[in-house]
Amino acid sequence: MNTKLKMAIVGAGIWGENHAKIYNAHPFCEVVAVCDEKPGRAASMAKKMGIPRSYENYEDMFRESGCDAAAIVTPDFAHAKAAIAAANQKKHILVEKPLATTREDVFAMVEAFEKNHVRVMVDLHNRWSPAFNVAHQSVEKGELGNLYSGYMRLNDAKWVATDMLPWAAQSSILWFLGSHSLDTLRWFFNDDVARVYSVSREGLLKGLGVDTVDTYLTTLEFKKGGIAQMENGWITPNANPCVNDIKFNILGDKGMISLDVSNHNLIQKYTDEKVTVPDVVVQHSIFDVPKGFAFESIRSFVDCILSGGEFKVSVEDAANASLTILAIMESAETGMPVEVRY
Numbered sequence: 001m002n003t004k005l006k007m008a009i010v011g012a013g014i015w016g017e018n019h020a021k022i023y024n025a026h027p028f029c030e031v032v033a034v035c036d037e038k039p040g041r042a043a044s045m046a047k048k049m050g051i052p053r054s055y056e057n058y059e060d061m062f063r064e065s066g067c068d069a070a071a072i073v074t075p076d077f078a079h080a081k082a083a084i085a086a087a088n089q090k091k092h093i094l095v096e097k098p099l100a101t102t103r104e105d106v107f108a109m110v111e112a113f114e115k116n117h118v119r120v121m122v123d124l125h126n127r128w129s130p131a132f133n134v135a136h137q138s139v140e141k142g143e144l145g146n147l148y149s150g151y152m153r154l155n156d157a158k159w160v161a162t163d164m165l166p167w168a169a170q171s172s173i174l175w176f177l178g179s180h181s182l183d184t185l186r187w188f189f190n191d192d193v194a195r196v197y198s199v200s201r202e203g204l205l206k207g208l209g210v211d212t213v214d215t216y217l218t219t220l221e222f223k224k225g226g227i228a229q230m231e232n233g234w235i236t237p238n239a240n241p242c243v244n245d246i247k248f249n250i251l252g253d254k255g256m257i258s259l260d261v262s263n264h265n266l267i268q269k270y271t272d273e274k275v276t277v278p279d280v281v282v283q284h285s286i287f288d289v290p291k292g293f294a295f296e297s298i299r300s301f302v303d304c305i306l307s308g309g310e311f312k313v314s315v316e317d318a319a320n321a322s323l324t325i326l327a328i329m330e331s332a333e334t335g336m337p338v339e340v341r342y
C-alpha cells in the first residue's frame with residue numbers, strides 16, 4: 001500500500017493529542033490537519049506534533065486539507081455539528097463518545113451519516129478492555145448460559161470534574177462514563193434497554209464550584225428480560241491511586257464472572273510523597289509507541305477503514321446508548337421509571 005489514510009482532528013485538547021499520537025504511530029495513517037476553535041490552540045498542537053496544517057474552523061479544514069476521515073474530539077455537547085459537517089463533506093468519521101447529548105442531535109447525525117454514505121464509528125472503547133473482552137468471549141461461547149443480571153460500577157475521582165474537564169458542568173458523568181457502562185452492558189446482553197429507573201445525588205461538586213450531578217444509581221430492564229444496575233459518579237476521593245473505580249459482575253443461569261478492573265496491582269510505585277498504581281492497561285507507551293485499550297479502539301477505526309472491515313461498535317449501538325442516557329436523566333429528575341424512546 002503506498003497511500004496512507006489522511007486524518008483530520010477536530011479538538012486540540014487532551015484527548016485530541018492522544019488521537020494524533022495513535023494515527024501517527026500507525027504505519028498506514030497520518031494526521032494532515034488539526035482544528036480548534038480557540039485561537040492558537042490548533043497551531044500550537046500542530047507545531048508540537050509535526051502536523052502540517054492547522055485551522056480554527058472545521059468547515060475550512062474538511063474542504064482544504066485533503067483528509068479522508070475526521071476524528072471529532074470536541075467536548076461531548078459539540079460532537080453533533082462537527083460530525084454532521086464532516087459527513088456533508090463525505091469524510092469517514094470517528095466520533096468520541098458519547099455520540100450526542102440530545103435526541104435531536106442523535107437523529108440529525110444518523111440522518112447525515114446515512115445520506116452521505118460515510119463510515120462512522122463511535123469510540124466506546126471498553127469493548128477493547130482485555131478483562132471485559134475476555135469475559136465477553138466467555139459469554140459468547142455460552143459458558144455462563146442465558147444471562148440473567150448484571151452490575152457495573154464506573155466512577156471517576158473528583159479531580160476529573162474539578163480540574164481536568166473545563167466543560168464538566170456542561171456535561172454529565174452519565175455522558176462521560178455512563179456511556180461506557182451502558183455500551184458494555186448492552187454489548188453483554190446483546191440487547192436494547194426497554195425501561196430505566198434512576199436516582200441521583202448532588203451537592204459535593206456544586207460545593208466545589210462545578211454545577212453538575214455527583215452520582216447516579218440506575219436500574220436497567222432489557223427488552224429480552226435481562227436486568228442490570230449501573231453506578232456512575234465523579235466524587236471518589238482524589239487520593240484513589242486509580243482514577244477509575246471499576247467493578248463488574250455478570251450472572252447467567254450456568255455461571256458468573258466478576259471483574260475488579262481498577263485494582264489490577266500489576267505495578268505499585270512508592271515515593272516519599274505518595275503511593276501510585278501506574279496505568280499499564282488503559283493508556284501508556286512502550287518505547288514511545290502508544291499502547292493500551294483506549295488506543296486499540298482508535299487504531300481499530302483506522303484498520304477497519306483501510307480493510308473495509310466491520311466496526312466493532314455500530315452507530316446504532318452508540319445512538320441507542322445516548323437515547324438510554326436521556327431516559328436515565330429524565331428518570332432521575334422525575335423520580336419515575338421511564339421507557340426508552342428509540
Ligand SMILES: NC(=O)c1ccc[n+]([C@@H]2O[C@H](COP(=O)([O-])OP(=O)(O)OC[C@H]3O[C@@H](n4cnc5c(N)ncnc54)[C@H](O)[C@@H]3O)[C@@H](O)[C@H]2O)c1
Binds near residue numbers: 073074097176
Ligand atoms: N475515549 C476516551 O477514553 C476519552 C477520554 C477522554 C476524553 N474523551 C472524549 O474526548 C472528547 C474531548 O475531551 P478532552 O478531554 O480532550 O477535552 P478538552 O477540553 O481537553 O479538549 C476539547 C477541545 O475541543 C475544542 N473545541 C470545542 N468546540 C470546538 C469546535 N466547535 N470546533 C473546534 N474545536 C472545538 C476546545 O477548544 C478544546 O481545545 C470528549 O467528548 C470526551 O468525552 C474520551
